[in-house]
Amino acid sequence: MFSQFKEWYDKRHEYARDWKQRTGGKVMGCFCSYVPEEMLVAGNILPVRVLGSHEPQNVTEPYLFGMYCPFCRDVLAQGLKGKYNYLDGITLSQSCIHLRQSYVAWREHVKVPHDYYLYMPNKVQTKAATPFLKSELEKYQAHIEEITGRELTDDDLDRGIKIVNRNRDLMHQVYEHRKGDTPKLTGLEAMYMTVSAMWVDKEEHSAEIEKVLAQLPDRQMDRDTGARLLMVGSENDDIAFIDMVESVGATFVVDDHCTGTRWFWNKVEPNDDRLYAIADRYVKRPPCPTKDWEERWRFPHIVQLCKDFNVEGAIVIQQKFCDPHECDIMPLRKMLDDNSIPSLFLEFDVTVPIGQFKVRVEAFLEMFGVDDLF
């Protein structure tokens, strides 16, 4: 049922090249999940989130100091190895300082026809954030118009908003099927769906979700759900890891990741001022920890997810050296604990020691098994 998403996940570059050829459109590499995709879609540009490949590499050292997170180094490695050589442009939407270095190194050494640094505000909790981001989106609009050679009209923006909102809506509907006693899909399948949405044409992706949604209610899962887990933390699209966890007596029922819910959870609320509406969506979305201060907006949202999806335990993932998440993990685990959700903390590098992690995950899952006896 989810094989198309898996294929898109596995063959992301082939897909983008093919899309480019058949549509004649441009392709934009997106650094970070804060890039306003609605605007790209409005300009008939395919947004493609640049992610790593989880393979060992030795090409980034001259440009990126080893104290920065493995994800940002992996992202740079993809560029230096020419994996994304079909891109017409790259956009960084300002977030952590780790990923911004990958962007600069791409700009300097990979060389893409167009590059753009979008000054996404870091203080999303100030009322000045949305007006400021709106003004930045006006500049980004001019950049898109320059790339495409045509004006981005209100109708275009409405279409972009509608297409991306629909994709979000549909993913929400799929997530609903994870709430029941027997989730109708695994965390791995959910991840194939959400992550592939980051580079597949949204309308094609939505059409595929609709096919899946038609079949999901009748789907019989031939596996035990086991412990219902939340996956939370730094960027993670490590398929092998998720597969491993779900093979030893657990199911991921929800996540708080920039490659998951954080990216698609809220919608653009239509408004006559289209750019204001888009800006407001990105300011109010579930925040990355690097933008989650002074108050904590992230934690109540995570608690709500845990309640809605009946979460029993959490796997807290941190990319090594990821300062934003390192600053959240201690209070996050305490918050989970306060809500009677035990957590297991795992630190990720470019490659993941699956064998070692398996032992730790199994030990963690034992605590849920014991509860079942009584």
Added chain:
Amino acid sequence: MSKYKTEPLKCWQKAKELREKYYKDYQTAHETGGLRWTGGAWSFDAIPYGLGDDVYPLTGEPYAASIAFMKDFSLECLEATEAKGWARDLCSYMRNYWGSMYLDKWAFGGPFPKANFAWQDHICCSHGKWDQHVAEYEKIPYFCIDVSVGPYNDLDEPKLKYVVDQMHEGIEFLEKATGREYDDEKLIAAVNNECRHTSTWAEICMLNKHKPAPLDEKSMYSLYVFGTLSKAKKEFADFMEEVRDEMKYRIDNEIAALPTERCRLISDTQPPWAFLKVFRYLEKFGAISVGSLYTFALVGIWEDKPDGTWGPRTTPAQQGIKIETRDQALRILADWNLSKPEWQQFYDPTIKTRMMKRIYDEWELDGVMLHLNRGCEGLSCGIMENHWGLTHMDVPVMSFEGNMGDSREFDESRTMDRIDSFMERLGLKKLD
């Protein structure tokens, strides 16, 4: 074989006293009904001065640097932070500060003085989070201003307004958090003091273009620090002018920081504070570090002069601008700070590379030392690009790994070896 005469800095004792008084004032503020706030070296400290003359800041980075200098106490603090479960690769200043707070030990004796509120600004990922934790732990109110609006050359009205709007919100916060009425006149005075202080510091650094250099980097650490403790404090701005005058005196009288100066270098970020002897080691070769982008520009505010050189930014007062309203003061303060050279690299390391090349040319240097500083994700941001860029501009570069605030991450003998080979590359042998 001294080429030049030298003499100790006359301002040294006063610098020491002022710094001690700063920490004492903070510690004892509550005894006289004053207020304490904690935050960062880049916090807009001019703004809380609008609450009164009895408002005392504690800026986290220089406080943590003081801890780092006390190797044993630093280790105690770092271990206390690790014991709470925090990652060892987080900002080492933050870990030293948090450790001191957890241990309830003030680096200068006594319990850790709790602040009335936290007042931070945000450009590095750790800023907003550092004081979020402090505020939660100490149960104090917290306000933080995001300044991540891009390089100064691209500044426009919406970007400036974003920062200024937050400053206005910040004043509302201060009134609410302290119950005090805000005094715009005090804000205006503080903004003028800050501009005077930070421009004068840039002038002092500019005077170090002179050969022989009147100041070495190690001494600069004891002087630039006032800009990190409180840029807007009148006493400190006045003191900077005294330092500037002493620099002029040293230049007029050919008084060198290093009497054997024959090789001029700079470094880039914070040094490994527990190992400042690195600088003394350079002296054995007749090499002097005449500063760093960090000491010049962490607080120093610069501009392009008509002759194309880099010099102190002209202050509003020097331009004849009379600040009359709160909004005008805040706009000037935001604009002034957004031009801070050390903030530019956060967006684009090529800007830092160009600044370092400029210093290399204008200060007539022989080489550059890059500290691959594992303790500071902010100032190490883009450092390999700097290495790449400077090397491609034929600047001799030496890099060494370390950590400004965690002495466990500094390999002293390896660094000295690297200095030896760098000196050899520059054709220098140890002086007899």
